[in-house]
Amino acid sequence: MSETQDKVAQALEMLRKALEEERERLNDPAVSELVHLLRNDRLTLVEWMLNEVGRLEGVWREGKAPTSGKTCTKRHEGRRLPRGESLPRDFYRPLILKALAEMGGQGRAKEVLRRVFEMAKPSLSDKDLELVPSGTSKRWEKRANWERYQMVQEGLLRSDSPQGIWELSEKGWEEAKRLLEQ
Template sequence: MEYSEVNVAFEILLEEVEVATNALQESGAELLRCGDFVGARDAIAEVEKLTDFRQRIKDLQVDWATLSSVKDRSKTSATRRPVDRRLSKGLRTPEDAFRMPILEALIELGGSAAIAEVLDKVEDKMKGKLNDHDLQPLASDPRSIRWRNTAQWCRNTLVKEGLMRSDSRTGVWEISDRGMRELNRR
């Protein structure tokens, strides 16, 4: 299997986990609205498991990217399997592509801002990079646009890495001191 095909597979897997997570979050919110607190708690536990699973996938993706010998062998392999066109058709922009635009947007907005403001700024920065698939609604929630969902997952990763604050007010994203230093180094 070619190196790039594995990356496509990782992105597809990450997207499917995100779809499942979003569906569980919606289900949990509905259970909460209906007063089924036990069911909502169970849904939250499942979301936490999926979030941990997603992080393990991201870690594996990073491990795969560091295997330079695999990259080199895949370029010279004489027995390549034909690329399945369905894998790349409509594939979303990877989460990592949103890292710098999110951090830059936060700096431009004074270090913190409402999610919608940050995402509007990110959209301006990502014009020309977002593909047709990114601009489509999610199957699990037709009100949510795919790239915005991916950017929100990226925010989650940035929080885990300490580049964004985890304790900012609800509905507000905030860059951390470490995030500012990271941005200044680039």
């Protein structure tokens, strides 16, 4: 790698690290409540930028510009796994409910995901443990986050919790209790 190429790779790495630090700061419980109250979309912007930096790092590593005039490739082009190679998104729902119930109904996203991982570990395949094409997270974690989003949409998790905090709603508590009784 030439010196110029090395500098570009270092610059992308520095930008990625700075964005990750900003994401951590915004997810800090002391800051996240204020960010939520102000309806600040900065965390969404940081997540999007991290995704874009990951994509740029991949393009830079491959050394090939995208074939079209666009800087991004078609979503999921040739990247979707065949059915059954990784756990379905809804596999994570009971695990999220159980983890939150064990944590008293709410918890920081990282801690909830850590607990979900421990419960899911025996069932996870190698594909589940791979990074998604954007390179920002592992497949199991991305699917658990999408399931969390779906649970918010269905009213099982509160939509008004501070950023970075996952919290059971009344409906979610009922579902969690039902699961724990089984």
